[in-house]
Amino acid sequence: MLSIFDQGPPEPCPTPFNLAAHVLRHAQTSAEKTALSVLGPNGATDWTYCALQSAILGTGTGLLQRGLNAGDIVLMRLGNTVDFPIAYLGAIAVGLVPVPTSSQLTDAETAKIIEDLKPAAILRDPEVPCAPHPDQILLFDLVGMRSLPPATFAMGDPDRLAYVVYTSGTSGKPRAVAHAHRAIWARQMMVDGWYSLQPSDRLCHAGAFNWTYTLGTGLMDPWTIGATALIPEAGTEIRDLPALLGQHRATIFAAAPGVFRKMMQRQAPISLTDLRHGLCAGEKLSRRLHEQWLATTGTELYEAFGMSECSTFISSSPLHPARGDALGQPQPGRRVAILGPDGPVPCGQEGTIAIHRNDPGLMLTYLNAPKEAEARMVGNWFLTGDQGAMAADGQITYMGRDDDMMNAGGYRVSPVEVEAALSKHPHITQVGAAAVEVKHDSSIIVAFYTGPEELDAAELRAYVSDKLARYKQPRAFVHMSALPTGGNGKLLRRALPAYFKATSE
Structure with a gap:
């Protein structure tokens, strides 16, 4: 039996279609x-569906009035506030193409993106x-657009x-x-396949507004699906999340493993009487952390695997819990x-995880490297670059990357970028750069x-501070006489x- 999961394609996407219209249906x-409720220490700021749609479509009107046209690319350089999703969906509503980016990116990194995409506005x-950039639409103006007549x-x-x-x-x-x-x-496949999400749910996500996982x-x-989203306001400490979850009756909680890990480090007990389960993605969830969460909260954690090119498409869920280490x-x-x-391997054998080219969630291409996108296609399959093994019942065990990609807090x-x-x-x-586990379930x-002499770590941190986003910057530096190489x-x-461990002992 070959390692292929195919129970038929999903229902085709209707046409004509608009992403923002579907979200606001x-x-x-x-x-x-x-x-939406934005959760703060002194209460919540609520947005009704009516107010949310009004702000989004008013923003769409304002962007068109600024001379932008359908198909124009707009780079998003906004912070961790509700302004981000409103501007994002406002742009999509009127046919613009937003590019959400982390607010941690430096001037140098955004310069490369501007050169690469040549956005019509920022x-x-x-x-x-x-x-x-010659056309920057500032936050003050974006907020003012919300009161404009709604766009179509x-x-x-x-x-x-x-x-x-x-x-x-x-x-x-x-x-x-x-x-x-x-x-x-395509994301509707996650509703039952991962979330078990219902209109009555109050889903709290611990991430920032301007992170695609949160979006x-x-x-x-x-x-x-008509549920309520709960987002802690910017600056909320992880130690305060349990109280917010309880106070605002969260029924589902989503975060990266690092957030769950820090919550488990609390000394105070955690009581979440309304919580049905948690959702975890961004990096591999360890069995130890999973078991600790279950023992502490009495609720399950359901993990998902995905990538920027296709979001999440493999997951455990209340309907289909993971079995063993899968x-x-x-x-x-x-x-x-x-x-x-030579193609699909027999069940139980390790290989590269691939998704069908006709999956509605699969990207169109890499705008700046279409040949690289096509090179990742093998017949009808898109290669993820991650290794796994599939059991006869379709359960997949994750084996890690087939390259050296690192993970920093879910990113x-x-x-190669760090080394450059x-x-x-x-x-x-x-x-050479690598992720190193400094303690159980925690990597940096x-x-x-190599070089003539060991350099001051503080000087090196300062050197990369304007070249790399914070989450990309090394937390430690090790001087060596030579780096390990192959034949x-x-x-x-x-x-x-291993060399980091050796120098730490």
Whole structure:
């Protein structure tokens, strides 16, 4: 039996279609229901479905009045506030193509994106770093647009470009992942395949508004089915999350494993009487953390696997819990295979996780590297670059990356990008980067380098501070006489963590 999960494709996306219209489809029938609560220490700021749609469509009107046209790319440089999803959906509603980015990116990093995509405008909070651009629409103006008359949804082909997100490519250069409007239609497969989400749910996501994990799981998916989204306001401490979850009657809680890990480090008991279960994605969930959460809260954690190119498509759920060490199984409607050099491998054998090219959630292409996107296709399968093994019942065990991609707090980081930033230092001759586990379930990015002498760590941290986003910056630096290499002289990144342990002992 071959490692192929195929129970038939999902229902086709309707046409004409608009991503934002689909997200807001309950705004008329549930006009006064709370769509969003921004949770703070002194209460919550609520947005009804009616108010949310009004702000989004007013923003769409304002963007068109600024001279933007359907198909124009707009770079988003906004902070961790409700302004982010309103501007994002406002742009999509009228056919613009937003590019959400982390507010942690530096001027230099945004300059590369601007050169790469040549956006028509930048939606910007002046407090967020950004390289110069002739047309910057500032936050004050964006907020003012919300009171304008509502725009009409720009309906069209569900396969047309809707938004772009950036991810690190295996080459180390961030790739612009182009997604179609139909991507939101594909996310319906997560509702039962991962979330078990219902209109009565109050889903709290611990992430920032301007993180794509939060945009999808924390906001758009609950709104699509008429549920209520709960988002802690910027600056909320992880230690305060249990109280907020209880106070605001959260029924589902979503976060990266690092958040669950820090919550488990609390000394105070956690009582979450309304919580049905938790959702975990962004990096691999360890069995120890899973069991600790279950023992502490009495609720299950359901894990999902995905990527920027296709969001999450393998997961455990209340209907299909993971078995043993398995991650879960492909969501209903997904077609997934485990591939070897000659195609799908027998069940139980390790190979590369791949998803069918016709999956409605799969990206259109890499805007800046279409040949690289096509190179990842093998017949009808898109190669994820992650290894796994599929059991006869479809359960998939995750085996790790087949490259050296690192993970920092749920963000995937290419070692090549980190190495490229440090290699320009005048006193570094060679550099390698790797994720190193410093304690159980906790890893940091470490830079290993050679040069005439050991350099001051504080000086190196300052050196990369304007070249890499905070989450990409190494937390430690190790000077070595030589870096480990293979027979062909290629750097052996996977051997690097052992040298960190050796120097720490």
